[in-house]
Amino acid sequence: MKPTALAALAAVWLCAASTAWASPRLDFNQLVDRVAGALHCRPQHPHLVGMVSFFARLSHPHEARGMHIAIFETHGESNLDAVAGALDAGWTQIIRHDNYRDHEQARIFVRQDGKRFQMLIANLDDDGEAQLVTLEVAPGDLIHELDRHRSQN
């Protein structure tokens, strides 16, 4: 391989690596700040919601782990489409639900993390309250757990 080709390959690798280093994954608090900025609102009752999140993390319903919850009070015409722009890399929107009659919106995003998935659920009610929930699930474990649950019933 020619030295110029080798240098070009190294430059490409360095660019890719530096992009990965430059964009570490956001933690939940950072996500909340960014979503709040996108929806032009502030998180409500952070201490109470934090306590609920803590107890939610202790239980693993259907193998879901690492649950975090945030609640926002939005003003005016909020649109959950803005949430997608507030997320860091790797998230894919899998569900969009907009009910303009009842002024309800929901978005579900997923991001793969090895064998597990991170899920982010954003919901906006007709009274302007928005909820943001993140959790981790492993599809294989989830199917196994659901099968076990079904066979017991």
Place this chain on the structure above:
Amino acid sequence: MRKRLGVLFTGLLLAAPLVAQQPRLDMHLSGLAARASEVNEVSLDGAALKLGMAFLNNDSDMDRVDRELLSKLKGIYVLNYEFDHTPPELNDTTLAPIRQQLQARGWSRIVTSRSSSRRGSETDEVYVYTDAAGQIQGLAVISREPRELSVVNIVGTIRPEELTQLSGHLGIPKVDVKPKGDEQ
């Protein structure tokens, strides 16, 4: 010669994803979502499809859905718009971008079903995408009612009759899969 081969190889590399993506439709319908009173979109592919399967498994009606069928799928994409009043945009012109894709090589319409009720006429169209070996690699459904439109694109090995197993799940509308020409 080496340069030409290089250009050819690069061209093939660039074209490969396009060829591989043929069963996948671009389902963007401009302007229609803004007119809808309810919008539902499902986009499950790759690893996210596994997660969708897990939720499908939790469905009480799951017994009807064959897991082997699900494991053969590569993607499920659904658009569903409901309207309070029939919008002028709900016409053939709006659907033309999707229909144009369905006229490409590999796609063929296998079912056209029309029915009338008090709510108006309903038209269901089912298309399949077959590869050079004659294997079905994708399926598309356009279901149109006066106040509702559903477009479904399933990528993967699926037989038309298996569509009924998925109907009613993940936003996929219930469609009668009858042979082409069996119109009412």
